[in-house]
Amino acid sequence: MFYIILIMVLLLSDQWIKNRIEQRRKLHQKEEILRGNIIITKYYNKGAFLGLLKDKQKLLERINVIAIGVMIVYLIKLILGKGSTLSKLSLSLIIGGALSNVYDRIQRKYVIDYFSFKGLKKVVFNMGDMFIFLGSIMLLFYKNK
Incomplete structure (x- = not known):
C-alpha cells in the first residue's frame, strides 16, 4: 500500500x-x-524527452500507457512476491x-x-522527469549489484 x-503523492505533487x-x-x-543555478521557465513539450515524437502524439500516448501498465503489473508482482525495497x-x-x-x-x-x-538552459524538465530519472538510476544500481 505504501x-x-x-x-x-508524486503524481499529485507534480500536477499541483x-x-x-x-x-x-x-x-x-x-x-x-x-543564485542562478535553477531557471524557472514555463515550456510546453509536445513530444517525449527532448521533443522526440512530437509529431506522433497518439503513438507516444499509446507507448506511454503500455509502458506504465507493464511497470504497474511488475510492481504488483514485486509487492506480492516480496521483491526488494529498492526495486519497488x-x-x-x-x-x-x-x-x-x-x-x-x-x-x-x-x-x-x-x-x-x-549549464543545461536549453533542456527544460519537470518533477515527473526527475522522479523518472532518479528511479531509473536507482534501478540501474540495483541491477548492477
Missing part, C-alpha cells in the same frame, strides 16, 4: 506544481533562483513521474516543463 500512496506554473507564468518567461521504490518513482507526464499528454496535449539547470 508504494501506491507514494505514486499518488504544473497547475501553478500554468496559471502564474507566461510561456518562456525566465526567472533565476538559487525505484519503480514507484518511475511510475509516479510517468503518470504525471502522461496525464498532461492526454489532458493538455502537451507536457508542462518548468525548470532547467544553469
Whole structure:
C-alpha cells in the first residue's frame, strides 16, 4: 500500500506544481533562483524527452500507457512476491513521474516543463522527469549489484 500512496503523492505533487506554473507564468518567461543555478521557465513539450515524437502524439500516448501498465503489473508482482525495497521504490518513482507526464499528454496535449539547470538552459524538465530519472538510476544500481 505504501508504494501506491507514494505514486499518488508524486503524481499529485507534480500536477499541483504544473497547475501553478500554468496559471502564474507566461510561456518562456525566465526567472533565476538559487543564485542562478535553477531557471524557472514555463515550456510546453509536445513530444517525449527532448521533443522526440512530437509529431506522433497518439503513438507516444499509446507507448506511454503500455509502458506504465507493464511497470504497474511488475510492481504488483514485486509487492506480492516480496521483491526488494529498492526495486519497488525505484519503480514507484518511475511510475509516479510517468503518470504525471502522461496525464498532461492526454489532458493538455502537451507536457508542462518548468525548470532547467544553469549549464543545461536549453533542456527544460519537470518533477515527473526527475522522479523518472532518479528511479531509473536507482534501478540501474540495483541491477548492477
